[in-house]
Amino acid sequence: MNKSLFFLSVATVLCSYSVQAQKKRLSLQQSIGAQPSLTKAINPVSGWADQTHYIENDLRERKQYAVDINTGERTAYTPPPKSDVDVFVKDKDVYIQYGKAEAKRLTNNTDEEKNPTLSPDGKYVAFTKNNDLYAVEVEGGKEIRYTSDATDVIYNGWSSWVYFEEILGRPTKYKAFWWAPDSKHLSFMRFDDTKVPMFPINGSTGQHGYTEKTRYPKAGDPNPEVKVGFVKSEGGAVVWADFNEKDDQYFGTPYWSFDGSSMMVQWMNRGQDDLKFYSVNPNTGAKKEIYDEKQKSWVDLDYDGRIEYLKDNKLYILKSDKTGWAHFYLYTLDGKLLNPLTSGKWQVKDLEFVDEKNKVVYFTARKEASTTVDLYRVDYSGKNLKRLTFGEYTHQVNISPDGKYFITTYSNVSTPQKRSLVDNTGKIVKELANSKADDFDGYDFGKTEMITIPTEDGYNLPAVITYPTDFDQTKKYPVVFSMYGGPNAGTVSNTWKGTANQLWANEGVIQIVVDHRASGQFGKEGVALMHRNLGKWEMYDYITAAKWLKAKPWVDDKKLLITGHSYGGYMTCMALTYGADYFDFGYGGAPVTSWELYDSVYTERFMDTPQENPEGYKAASVLSYVDKYKGLLRIMHGDMDDNVHMQNTIQLIDKLENANKHFELMIYPGGRHGWGGVKSAHDRSERYRFYYQNLLNKPVPAELLK
Numbered sequence: 001m002n003k004s005l006f007f008l009s010v011a012t013v014l015c016s017y018s019v020q021a022q023k024k025r026l027s028l029q030q031s032i033g034a035q036p037s038l039t040k041a042i043n044p045v046s047g048w049a050d051q052t053h054y055i056e057n058d059l060r061e062r063k064q065y066a067v068d069i070n071t072g073e074r075t076a077y078t079p080p081p082k083s084d085v086d087v088f089v090k091d092k093d094v095y096i097q098y099g100k101a102e103a104k105r106l107t108n109n110t111d112e113e114k115n116p117t118l119s120p121d122g123k124y125v126a127f128t129k130n131n132d133l134y135a136v137e138v139e140g141g142k143e144i145r146y147t148s149d150a151t152d153v154i155y156n157g158w159s160s161w162v163y164f165e166e167i168l169g170r171p172t173k174y175k176a177f178w179w180a181p182d183s184k185h186l187s188f189m190r191f192d193d194t195k196v197p198m199f200p201i202n203g204s205t206g207q208h209g210y211t212e213k214t215r216y217p218k219a220g221d222p223n224p225e226v227k228v229g230f231v232k233s234e235g236g237a238v239v240w241a242d243f244n245e246k247d248d249q250y251f252g253t254p255y256w257s258f259d260g261s262s263m264m265v266q267w268m269n270r271g272q273d274d275l276k277f278y279s280v281n282p283n284t285g286a287k288k289e290i291y292d293e294k295q296k297s298w299v300d301l302d303y304d305g306r307i308e309y310l311k312d313n314k315l316y317i318l319k320s321d322k323t324g325w326a327h328f329y330l331y332t333l334d335g336k337l338l339n340p341l342t343s344g345k346w347q348v349k350d351l352e353f354v355d356e357k358n359k360v361v362y363f364t365a366r367k368e369a370s371t372t373v374d375l376y377r378v379d380y381s382g383k384n385l386k387r388l389t390f391g392e393y394t395h396q397v398n399i400s401p402d403g404k405y406f407i408t409t410y411s412n413v414s415t416p417q418k419r420s421l422v423d424n425t426g427k428i429v430k431e432l433a434n435s436k437a438d439d440f441d442g443y444d445f446g447k448t449e450m451i452t453i454p455t456e457d458g459y460n461l462p463a464v465i466t467y468p469t470d471f472d473q474t475k476k477y478p479v480v481f482s483m484y485g486g487p488n489a490g491t492v493s494n495t496w497k498g499t500a501n502q503l504w505a506n507e508g509v510i511q512i513v514v515d516h517r518a519s520g521q522f523g524k525e526g527v528a529l530m531h532r533n534l535g536k537w538e539m540y541d542y543i544t545a546a547k548w549l550k551a552k553p554w555v556d557d558k559k560l561l562i563t564g565h566s567y568g569g570y571m572t573c574m575a576l577t578y579g580a581d582y583f584d585f586g587y588g589g590a591p592v593t594s595w596e597l598y599d600s601v602y603t604e605r606f607m608d609t610p611q612e613n614p615e616g617y618k619a620a621s622v623l624s625y626v627d628k629y630k631g632l633l634r635i636m637h638g639d640m641d642d643n644v645h646m647q648n649t650i651q652l653i654d655k656l657e658n659a660n661k662h663f664e665l666m667i668y669p670g671g672r673h674g675w676g677g678v679k680s681a682h683d684r685s686e687r688y689r690f691y692y693q694n695l696l697n698k699p700v701p702a703e704l705l706k
Contacts, residue, residue, distance in 0.1 A: 023444035025469060028703055031502040038440055038499060039416045042433040045409070049077055051402045069405060069421055069429070087116040087125050094125055096138060106136045107143065114158070115175040121183040124233055126157075133157035133177060133188055135233065144235045146186065153193040153215065160191040160224040162217055165643060166601035167301055168253055180260035185282045187230050187254060187263055192245070195222040201640050204669055214642055219596045219603040219617075220610045226251050228265055230282040241265060241280045242287045250601065252301035257333070258309045264290075264316075268301055272605045275299040277307075277335070290335025293322055297528035298605045300488075308351050317341065317351060317361065321524035328363060330380055339382045347523055349373055352406075353399040362399060362406075362424075368392070370521040371450060371462050371494045375406065377424065388426040394495045407432065411496035413448040413464060416440070445469055446505025450494050453514060453548045461541055462492045462521050463514040466501045471554075478559035478695035479510045479549055481583075485538045486567035487606060488527045490519030507696060510555065516541035530606055532613050534595060535620040538571060539579050546582040558584055559695050565589035566644060566673065569635070570622065573652060576633040577625035585694050586633040587687065590644045590673055593652040594621040597645065626655040634664040634690055636683065638671020664690075 030037035131150035177188035252266030277291035572588030
């Protein structure tokens with residue numbers, strides 16, 4: 001090297017160090033999100049007012065504005081009157097309120113009404129009361145009683161617990177009735193829990209405590225008997241769908257046809273490997289099978305949009321992973337497959353918009369990479385598939401009512417959220433917002449990267465890793481490994497992570513999230529590997545990741561902590577027992593510790609019954625590996641958890657104590673499957689204490705314990 005080049009090189013290096021030195025580190029308050037840094041808030045977009053105005057929720061003013069896509073002009077937005085109706089329960093009675101007018105009381109009695117739901121024509125409000133189904137006329141206040149056979153184990157329009165948790169979904173708040181689009185009928189499910197075992201949940205408050213008695217079917221137990229009924233809105237005899245409630249079966253969320261002339265009822269056998277759709281006549285209860293899907297592993301009973309009826313009342317779009325990958329299919333109402341809309345070794349996500357006039361379907365999918373989401377369009381024929389979004393980003397889209405434009409809010413691990421207006425050919429019309437702070441480049445913070453970790457049998461496991469601020473490969477750092485781990489429930493995505501990981505980055509902790517082969521990143525092909533052997537492949541892949549980490553010269557191989565909640569709690573406990581040679585610390589919440597202790601629907605979907613698969617249950621149980629336990633495990637559990645019963649933790653700690661193993665336990669009195677308020681603050685403080693003590697060997701900053 002000649003002398004002039006040498007001095008130029010040195011000057012460049014010194015300049016680089018000077019720029020680096022000028023950068024600021026995030027303060028503690030900034031790193032935990034208590035003070036702004038790196039990004040600035042951008043107003044959420046909640047929908048479209050019309051074809052040329054999108055709705056923006058102004059965070060500062062707490063108002064909604066309609067924004068003109070051409071000029072950017074903002075005008076105050078008021079929802080149209082028809083959608084501005086609210087029905088609610090106050091003081092155990094049903095009220096209706098139109099806009100800002102005074103609320104009108106519709107019922108007046110001492111019994112509590114639940115889940116009030118306005119009929120599409122606005123004439124009735126349906127609800128349940130004392131486990132029976134009712135409605136009240138909005139105009140005259142006349143109460144209509146549809147059912148009258150409810151008891152403490154028979155519910156009409158109110159879910160049995162296992163349906164609420166696993167089939168209909170928690171967002172329903174136990175609601176199990178559905179208005180027809182034409183308001184002529186109300187459909188509902190009737191549950192009989194007589195044979196379902198009761199599980200006691202003991203509350204500790206007061207002098208004598210109390211007991212909640214929940215009908216909770218554990219794996220292999222009798223399930224609720226279920227009937228699907230229809231009743232006319234004005235009342236009258238119930239018409240029952242033509243199923244035998246004594247059969248061992250499940251019913252998924254039903255779907256009314258667009259005109260209300262029939263209802264699509266999802267039926268599944270107890271083994272959950274055969275899904276049938278029936279078109280049921282609400283006037284007679286007669287059913288006609290129009291779809292039958294069988295899989296060797298299981299078929300999912302989705303409650304998040306498996307079927308989309310089209311307004312032409314001739315077609316519907318079905319989402320299925322029967323090929324090993326989730327795709328959309330176009331069917332006639334009588335169950336004839338016209339053609340697949342999509343195909344290939346990639347996953348569709350959500351159906352966003354159907355342009356029936358031009359026969360074009362818009363949907364999101366994880367096609368370019370399993371960790372990103374894009375918007376696509378495809379013709380009814382399944383041809384002319386086109387990607388409409390851009391770059392290596394994860395996109396959240398909101399499509400205009402006519403499908404001509406969409407707004408995308410997008411990011412990746414190195415790019416804070418941006419927003420653009422795009423037309424339906426994929427052309428960017430204009431940039432709308434950028435959350436990147438003006439002084440973003442003036443900060444020195446822990447960098448986050450998308451990586452993959454190879455397994456010996458050919459999988460490249462997706463992972464997100466955040467390195468410590470001022471990362472130095474000659475140093476050794478502790479690691480926090482976060483995960484959930486459940487089937488088809490991956491958590492690795494190429495999105496901006498905010499500052500949530502910067503506290504530990506500043507403290508010199510490596511943070512990593514890894515998805516295993518059955519997380520959904522590899523389609524149903526990968527997820528199906530979990531059939532009859534929960535725990536096996538998750539731990540194989542997590543141990544692979546642990547070995548990969550500990551082989552790095554910049555990882556402290558005595559300080560690898562794994563953490564998760566619920567299924568993640570199960571994984572944490574497995575890691576400190578089954579995988580104890582590879583993990584040093586575990587911080588797990590509300591763990592399932594043995595699968596015969598969890599509910600029938602979820603567990604048997606993957607494991608079959610304990611009677612059918614005894615060896616699989618034994619191999620999947622944390623209790624089977626207590627003798628291998630080492631390191632330090634902290635278990636947290638709410639003592640009134642109605643989902644993963646504290647019985648799981650009690651049985652594990654009983655075995656740990658009997659084996660004279662050291663562990664830590666934190667009980668949250670009154671806590672359910674999670675806990676909030678002051679308990680949540682305590683939980684957060686305890687996590688700080690555990691990490692600082694065991695990974696960093698220093699006290700917690702006082703500011704974090706306030």
